[in-house]
Amino acid sequence: MNQILQIFPDAEKTEIKGMHFLSGETKDIINYFDVSDNGYIAVGFSNYHINIYNENLEFVYGLELDPGHSVQVIGWDAENLIIYRENSVQIECIVIQDKDKATAFDIPRTDDNHKQFQDIYQRKLVSSIENTDYIYRCNDGILTRQDKQNGTVQIIAQNSKLTEFSWKFSGILFFVGFIILFLYDEYQRHKPKQDI
DSSP states (O other), X not given: OHHHHHHOTTXXXXXXXXXXXXXXXXXXXXXXXXEOTTSOEEEEETTSEXXXXXXXXXXXXXXXXXXXXXXXXXXXXXXXXXXXXXXXXXXXXXXXXXXXXXXXXXXXXXXXXXXXXXXXXXXXXXXXXXXXXXXXXXXXTEEEEEETTTOOEEEEEEOOHHHHHHHHHHHHHHHHHHHHHHHHHHHHHHSOOOOO
């Protein structure tokens, strides 16, 4: 928590709003991830849920966040998971110490604080993280951990099949609809006019 006050000296401790601990694992589109120094993995999904896995890739707990913030990013500070959320009024920072213990800070949305938040956000937009033992990668909606010694790859999380299918199916439907409208328009412009 000292890191928060060093980055944002005007942060004020506040009540946590819009966050709930979950005991079930979430499946959705993976937005971001981060790995702690002790091997814990936080995976953020597009439905504002976060899964936490231990170093053995076992699900530990989940979090559900209120979608009232436009930008959200997660990161580890030692063994604490830090969630930054920003809206037009403020930046909120939630520090998760354990699966039932958390502290929140409200940070005024000044130009300096917004710039600090953007710097943190940009650093966390990565598709791979490497430490001494493993390489963590997120490609095509699949988050994996590869052992550097023997090359073994394990899947940590992946986009849900239904979610992937629905996005692909929606894209195909949109494309087909566009072609049909285009052909109908061409037909209407070029069809012979009938005399009455």
